[in-house]
Amino acid sequence: MPSRSIDLPQGTLDLLILRTLSLEPLHGWAVSERIQQISSDVLHVQQGSLYPALHRLERRGWVKARWGTSENNRRAKFYQLTKAGRRQLVVEQDAWQKLTAAVSQVLETA
Amino acid sequence: MLLHDLLFRLRSLMRRSAAEDELDNELRFHLERQTDKYVKSGTSEAEAVRRARLEFGGLDQVKDECREARGVSFVESLVQDLHYAARTLLHSPAFTACAVLTLALGIGANTAIFSVVNRVLLNPLPYRNSQELLAARKNDSLPNLEDIQRQTKSFASSGGINIEPMDFTGKGEPVRVHGAYVDAGLFVTLGIQPMLGRWISADEDVKGGPRNAVVSYSFWRDFMGADPNVLGKAIRLSDNSYAVIGVMPRDFTLPKELADVFVSLWVAYPDAAAERDVHFMHTYWRLKPGVPLAQAQAEIAQADHRLAEAFPDTEKERGTLLIPLHEWLVGDVRSALLILFGAVGLVLLIACANFAMLLMARAVARQRELMIRASLGARNSRLIRQRLTESTLLALVGGAVGLVAAKAGTTLLLALRPAELHRFDAIPMDPRVFMFVFAISLLTGLLFGLLPAWSASRGDIAEALRENARSTATGVSRSPLRSFLVTGELALALILLAGAGLLIKGFLRLRSVDPGFNPANIITMYLQLPGTRYPQIPLQTNFRRELLARINSFPGVEAAMITDLPLAGNYVGHRVVIDGQPTPAVGTEPEVQTLSVMGNYFGVMQIPIRSGRDFRAMDREQQPRVAIVNEAFVRQLFPGQNPIGTRIDWARSDEPHEWMTIIGVVGDVKHSGLNQPVDPAVYAPFSQNDEAWRKFMTLVIRTRVPVAGLVEDVKKQVWSLDRQIPVSGIQSMDDLLAVSVAQERFNMLLLGSFAALAVALAGVGIYGMVAYRVNQRTHEIGVYIALGAQHRHVLRLVMKDGVKLGLLGIVLGLAGAIALTRVMVSLLFEVNPTDPATLIGVALLLAAVAMLACYIPARRALSIDPMTALRRE
Numbered sequence: 017m018p019s020r021s022i023d024l025p026q027g028t029l030d031l032l033i034l035r036t037l038s039l040e041p042l043h044g045w046a047v048s049e050r051i052q053q054i055s056s057d058v059l060h061v062q063q064g065s066l067y068p069a070l071h072r073l074e075r076r077g078w079v080k081a082r083w084g085t086s087e088n089n090r091r092a093k094f095y096q097l098t099k100a101g102r103r104q105l106v107v108e109q110d111a112w113q114k115l116t117a118a119v120s121q122v123l124e125t126a
Numbered sequence: 127m128l129l130h131d132l133l134f135r136l137r138s139l140m141r142r143s144a145a146e147d148e149l150d151n152e153l154r155f156h157l158e159r160q161t162d163k164y165v166k167s168g169t170s171e172a173e174a175v176r177r178a179r180l181e182f183g184g185l186d187q188v189k190d191e192c193r194e195a196r197g198v199s200f201v202e203s204l205v206q207d208l209h210y211a212a213r214t215l216l217h218s219p220a221f222t223a224c225a226v227l228t229l230a231l232g233i234g235a236n237t238a239i240f241s242v243v244n245r246v247l248l249n250p251l252p253y254r255n256s257q258e259l260l261a262a263r264k265n266d267s268l269p270n271l272e273d274i275q276r277q278t279k280s281f282a283s284s285g286g287i288n289i290e291p292m293d294f295t296g297k298g299e300p301v302r303v304h305g306a307y308v309d310a311g312l313f314v315t316l317g318i319q320p321m322l323g324r325w326i327s328a329d330e331d332v333k334g335g336p337r338n339a340v341v342s343y344s345f346w347r348d349f350m351g352a353d354p355n356v357l358g359k360a361i362r363l364s365d366n367s368y369a370v371i372g373v374m375p376r377d378f379t380l381p382k383e384l385a386d387v388f389v390s391l392w393v394a395y396p397d398a399a400a401e402r403d404v405h406f407m408h409t410y411w412r413l414k415p416g417v418p419l420a421q422a423q424a425e426i427a428q429a430d431h432r433l434a435e436a437f438p439d440t441e442k443e444r445g446t447l448l449i450p451l452h453e454w455l456v457g458d459v460r461s462a463l464l465i466l467f468g469a470v471g472l473v474l475l476i477a478c479a480n481f482a483m484l485l486m487a488r489a490v491a492r493q494r495e496l497m498i499r500a501s502l503g504a505r506n507s508r509l510i511r512q513r514l515t516e517s518t519l520l521a522l523v524g525g526a527v528g529l530v531a532a533k534a535g536t537t538l539l540l541a542l543r544p545a546e547l548h549r550f551d552a553i554p555m556d557p558r559v560f561m562f563v564f565a566i567s568l569l570t571g572l573l574f575g576l577l578p579a580w581s582a583s584r585g586d587i588a589e590a591l592r593e594n595a596r597s598t599a600t601g602v603s604r605s606p607l608r609s610f611l612v613t614g615e616l617a618l619a620l621i622l623l624a625g626a627g628l629l630i631k632g633f634l635r636l637r638s639v640d641p642g643f644n645p646a647n648i649i650t651m652y653l654q655l656p657g658t659r660y661p662q663i664p665l666q667t668n669f670r671r672e673l674l675a676r677i678n679s680f681p682g683v684e685a686a687m688i689t690d691l692p693l694a695g696n697y698v699g700h701r702v703v704i705d706g707q708p709t710p711a712v713g714t715e716p717e718v719q720t721l722s723v724m725g726n727y728f729g730v731m732q733i734p735i736r737s738g739r740d741f742r743a744m745d746r747e748q749q750p751r752v753a754i755v756n757e758a759f760v761r762q763l764f765p766g767q768n769p770i771g772t773r774i775d776w777a778r779s780d781e782p783h784e785w786m787t788i789i790g791v792v793g794d795v796k797h798s799g800l801n802q803p804v805d806p807a808v809y810a811p812f813s814q815n816d817e818a819w820r821k822f823m824t825l826v827i828r829t830r831v832p833v834a835g836l837v838e839d840v841k842k843q844v845w846s847l848d849r850q851i852p853v854s855g856i857q858s859m860d861d862l863l864a865v866s867v868a869q870e871r872f873n874m875l876l877l878g879s880f881a882a883l884a885v886a887l888a889g890v891g892i893y894g895m896v897a898y899r900v901n902q903r904t905h906e907i908g909v910y911i912a913l914g915a916q917h918r919h920v921l922r923l924v925m926k927d928g929v930k931l932g933l934l935g936i937v938l939g940l941a942g943a944i945a946l947t948r949v950m951v952s953l954l955f956e957v958n959p960t961d962p963a964t965l966i967g968v969a970l971l972l973a974a975v976a977m978l979a980c981y982i983p984a985r986r987a988l989s990i991d992p993m994t995a996l997r998r999e
Contacts, residue, residue, distance in 0.1 A: 044152060045159040064183030068191035075196055077130045093152045
């Protein structure tokens with residue numbers, strides 16, 4: 017495990033998953049790869065915690081799952097954002113941006 | 127969103143095996159892709175698999191978390207837990223039986239009392255819109271009732287009823303039945319339709335109206351053979367023929383009265399119906415919908431005022447007070463029932479404390495299993511939940527057994543029930559009772575399962591483990607929860623014991639009250655002469671004299687007669703005036719009980735003559751009128767004087783007065799109840815009776831030896847004089863005395879058995895604690911004995927904690943009892959609710975029980991063989 021990677025702050029995994037899925041439907045392994053790639057390997061997603069999160073999002077109706085064929089021609093479970101999921105993504109993105117803005121403001125002025 | 131969630135969970139649950147397969151496939155796919163990735167980057171196959179698995183974490187744990195995320199895990203693990211709990215409970219039948227029995231006792235007793243409370247206090251009365259029904263506290267007359275109904279707007283209807291015995295003749299032995307003299311408004315007010323036929327209509331309810339009768343279901347069944355074509359048939363009631371026009375439904379009961387036949391008062395007794403100043407009707411009122419009670423009460427007060435102005439001679443002291451029917455009916459028993467309900471709640475608490483201690487002991491016994499499960503990664507919350515499942519399962523089974531016990535208990539309660547509860551001939555288990563049982567079982571299981579589970583998670587288990595490992599000789603277990611439970615249950619047991627002790631003391635005081643007569647060996651019977659055949663006083667007197675003479679000719683018996691028996695609850699009250707004293711204003715004359723007697727009544731009843739003389743044979747018709755008064759009469763009307771020779775008469779009787787001379791004073795007799803004060807009473811001979819309506823009498827027959835067949839012989843004599851006179855109310859004076867204290871006996875027996883149950887449970891609780899500790903400290907005690915400790919040292923060592931906690935509980939219980947027993951004041955007879963002798967007595971009793979409960983298991987400690995104990999190391 018690269019030493020410069022950091023663990024995800026509590027509650028951000030859902031946001032990252034939703035954001036990743038907003039581009040295209042992906043299976044679980046691809047979601048974790050994509051998050052690592054995009055964050056230039058800084059963010060390290062504990063692979064074990066990815067699947068409970070995906071199932072939780074599915075239960076809430078923000079993503080839906082269907083079985084399809086993967087890039088290496090295997091059956092895989094693909095997750096796709098629903099309309100409610102898109103709305104949730106907007107909400108969570110807003111909240112995140114407000115939070116980070118506020119935190120950086122505090123860090124800069126204090 | 128919520129619906130989606132629910133459907134999703136349900137679907138997941140339904141397709142569980144499919145979902146499990148999918149989960150497997152999904153995760154396997156992930157691992158394969160990850161392995162591929164490492165293989166492609168040049169890692170060896172084996173190393174790639176290893177790295178992928180390592181990165182992923184525990185596969186089973188991830189699966190578990192996924193299930194939980196999908197929301198299936200709760201139900202699934204509940205099913206699992208239940209299965210597991212059932213299996214482990216079946217493996218330890220002794221523990222399971224103890225726990226179920228403990229809870230079944232507590233829950234059963236609660237359910238039995240709750241079903242009575244439910245039936246008596248919570249269920250609505252069986253009348254249409256019964257919340258609109260009111261009863262007047264005082265009786266009234268029909269003319270007044272009709273006037274008030276006309277003058278007020280608040281009431282939809284009103285009705286009156288008076289119960290008098292009637293003779294039903296024509297079918298075998300003459301029978302005395304309860305006749306209800308009513309007006310047509312009564313059943314409109316109660317809102318009940320007859321099962322067959324119809325009710326007496328308003329146009330028939332007039333002087334000279336047709337002689338129609340409505341009969342009760344039981345009368346129809348017992349005396350008319352449940353004849354479906356009964357309508358229009360004639361029955362003979364007190365020498366008059368009535369046509370049956372209706373049969374009441376089977377489950378119908380009057381609010382307070384018992385009645386077999388209903389007839390119109392205006393038809394049956396037009397003269398009595400017209401009398402405004404004789405208030406003998408119970409009256410019931412139905413409010414118009416939406417009218418508040420206060421408004422109705424205000425209106426009726428105005429009507430009372432108008433009546434008082436119109437009839438100042440007789441109606442001056444009106445004051446009709448209306449109360450909701452339900453309150454009127456249950457007012458007397460409510461406080462007793464609520465106290466019993468509270469008491470039985472304490473019993474349940476004690477049972478629960480024992481239940482919790484059983485669970486704790488079991489948890490310690492099973493700590494190895496729990497430890498293994500915990501080290502295998504079972505989370506604490508999961509372990510607690512599993513134990514809760516077990517305790518709840520136990521509680522529900524206990525509740526089910528308790529329900530069966532409660533069913534038997536209510537049958538017993540009904541057999542013991544006092545007169546106030548007599549109209550409740552069945553205590554059904556309705557859905558509310560089932561809900562109650564379910565709720566308290568669930569609550570018990572959760573709450574008292576949580577206590578030990580919670581205390582275990584806080585380290586008591588760890589302590590217990592240490593203890594069991596016998597690694598430290600000083601490892602004395604002082605689980606604070608267990609100590610709390612033992613102290614608490616002893617305190618509660620003491621409160622119950624104090625309550626029971628006070629009731630018992632009050633009951634003994636009540637039973638030791640001198641009733642004023644000797645009830646032993648006296649048989650009583652009630653007779654009533656039909657007015658049609660005995661309209662004049664001489665005819666009545668002849669019948670009485672002849673009957674008495676015939677009974678007194680039996681060997682070994684002595685018989686006399688009185689109008690109303692002591693303790694039977696009835697008497698005729700009259701106002702009196704005293705010769706030579708100024709006549710008091712109308713309505714303020716002193717009121718006294720008036721009793722007519724014949725034969726050697728005072729001798730038979732062994733009522734002492736205090737001064738003057740008894741009646742003699744010469745005190746008869748055509749002779750100077752005489753009377754005997756009781757001591758209360760002298761105390762209230764002739765304080766400090768000798769009343770003998772003074773003359774009295776009924777107030778407002780026609781001039782000139784026919785004075786009665788007081789010839790003697792007899793001892794006071796408890797007429798209204800052992801706990802009631804004695805009212806002034808005047809006894810006069812039946813033969814000098816001047817009221818033809820005094821047609822009734824009660825025979826009192828003292829037998830020197832038990833006489834077989836006496837009742838039948840007396841009946842024969844009655845029927846040889848008149849074949850159509852029913853003989854009823856056959857009971858011994860001892861029975862009558864017992865009935866008069868039935869309510870007190872009921873309260874005492876119930877609270878007494880609750881207290882006994884509580885003491886037994888608390889004793890078992892403290893016993894269990896000491897036994898447990900002896901068991902845990904076998905090794906330490908063995909060492910102690912090996913070092914030469916004497917028996918008393920060992921006893922002191924193991925009993926110390928139990929005795930200390932027991933005493934603490936008793937002291938706390940005493941404080942609680944002093945605070946709580948005052949709610950019982952209304953149930954106690956001449957006993958102070960903080961009666962020191964009782965409190966000290968019950969405290970000593972409980973202390974003795976607690977000592978014994980400590981001593982029995984402590985003795986086991988003495989028999990510990992040091993060598994065996996040490997070898998167990």
